Amino acid sequence: xxxxxxxxxxxxxxNARMAACESLDRIVSAKNNPxxxxxxxxxxxxxxxxxxxxxxxxxxxxxxxxxxTDLSDYISRALLRIKVPTESLLSESEIALYRExxxxxxxxxxxxxxxxxxxxxxxxxxxxLDRLCYLxxxxxxxxxxxxxxxxxxxxxxxxAIVSFKE
Numbered sequence: 566x567x568x569x570x571x572x573x574x575x576x577x578x579x580n581a582r583m584a585a586c587e588s589l590d591r592i593v594s595a596k597n598n599p600x601x602x603x604x605x606x607x608x609x610x611x612x613x614x615x616x617x618x619x620x621x622x623x624x625x626x627x628x629x630x631x632x633x634t635d636l637s638d639y640i641s642r643a644l645l646r647i648k649v650p651t652e653s654l655l656s657e658s659e660i661a662l663y664r665e666x667x668x669x670x671x672x673x674x675x676x677x678x679x680x681x682x683x684x685x686x687x688x689x690x691x692x693x694l695d696r697l698c699y700l701x702x703x704x705x706x707x708x709x710x711x712x713x714x715x716x717x718x719x720x721x722x723x724x725a726i727v728s729f730k731e
Contacts (some may be wrong), residue, residue, distance in 0.1 A: 566695060566699070567625065567698040567699040567702055569698050570691075570698070575691075577691065577692070579687060581688050582688070582692070584682075584685045584687075584688060585689040585692060585721065586689075586720075586722065587681075599608060600671075600674050600675040600679075601630060602628075602631070603674050603677070603678055604667075604670075604671050604675075605629075605630050605636055605639045606626075606630075607667065608627070608640070608663050608664060608667050609639070609640055609644075611663060611667060612644075612655065612663055613649070616653065616655075617625065617649055618647070624646075624647040626645070626646050628644040629642055629643055636660060636664055637657045637660045640655065640660050641655075641660075651705075660689050686721065689722075693724055696726055697709055697711055700726065705730060705731075706728035706729065706730060706731075707730060708729045709712035709726060709728040709731045710726070710727045710728075711724055711725075711726055712725050712726075712727055
């Protein structure tokens with residue numbers, strides 16, 4: 566981190582840095598809806614909290630929503646991944662009850678995801694400009710440039726920093 570940002574006590578947490586990795590251009594071009602996976606994950610967290618307590622609450626299930634057909638499939642696969650006791654797995658009707666209980670939050674999650682996706686490019690810009698600022702602070706690079714290398718639909722990390730030494 567550059568001293569410029571360090572002096573201003575700016576820090577970007579893990580969630581902000583992870584959001585910066587999401588390509589708004591890809592979401593728009595593919596008409597993708599990432600909020601579905603957030604909604605599924607929130608229901609999974611509620612189920613795990615209610616059934617098995619905090620020891621399973623912060624487990625990682627990976628990119629599962631894209632590989633599943635619906636919420637029931639997602640929950641079943643996720644519970645197998647986090648290795649909860651198999652005798653206490655949920656039936657489809659129990660999963661449907663959780664969906665009904667939390668359905669009113671789905672719109673809130675969609676808006677949260679939209680806002681997060683709109684802020685992501687700004688966070689990515691802060692990261693890039695901070696790296697550029699760091700190079701200038703080191704007095705090593707005579708010239709540094711921020712160059713777009715490929716299409717942002719592929720990845721938001723489509724920029725490269727090119728520096729020339731003295």
